Amino acid sequence: xxxxxxxxxxxxxxxxxxxxxxxxxxxxxxxxxxxxxxxxxxxxxxxxxxxxxxxxxxxxxxxxxxxxxxxxxxxxxx
Amino acid sequence: xxxxxxxxxxxxxxxxxxxxxxxxxxxxxxxxxxxxxxxxxxxxxxxxxxxxxxxxxxxxxxxxxxxxxxxxxxxxxx
Numbered sequence: 838x839x840x841x842x843x844x845x846x847x848x849x850x851x852x853x854x855x856x857x858x859x860x861x862x863x864x865x866x867x868x869x870x871x872x873x874x875x876x877x878x879x880x881x882x883x884x885x886x887x888x889x890x891x892x893x894x895x896x897x898x899x900x901x902x903x904x905x906x907x908x909x910x911x912x913x914x915x
Numbered sequence: 916x917x918x919x920x921x922x923x924x925x926x927x928x929x930x931x932x933x934x935x936x937x938x939x940x941x942x943x944x945x946x947x948x949x950x951x952x953x954x955x956x957x958x959x960x961x962x963x964x965x966x967x968x969x970x971x972x973x974x975x976x977x978x979x980x981x982x983x984x985x986x987x988x989x990x991x992x993x
Contacts, residue, residue: 842940858976862920864942898936903983 851908855894929986
């Protein structure tokens with residue numbers, strides 16, 4: 838069974854660059870990658886926060902948050 | 916032909932976590948991933964700096980630097 842990866846972003850230029858490169862580079866054999874736009878889907882901000890996400894873009898792999906460069910803090914998206 | 920990915924780290928706990936998750940999650944069909952320990956291989960710090968790497972761990976994908984969380988700044992490794 839594939840593991841779950843979630844890429845959180847907010848449409849910012851830093852986010853788009855990370856999505857085009859890092860999210861796209863994730864091995865589809867190992868991971869199902871879900872892309873979540875927290876600006877458009879604010880109902881999922883709490884879920885991201887619970888997982889330890891502090892800023893976007895961020896990649897959640899097997900439940901661990903990895904912040905990729907810096908686009909915006911989660912608090913700016915609320 | 917595969918694209919080149921370079922994962923720069925320095926053996927720090929944040930680096931090891933990123934290597935175990937993010938570097939390992941890179942699609943081997945798309946990328947040849949090289950792992951570089953800048954603490955042990957200081958001769959490559961200049962190369963990382965030229966590519967725009969400011970801190971480790973960092974992943975260079977197609978020449979673009981993506982800083983993953985924060986372990987140490989490059990200047991601390993010199």
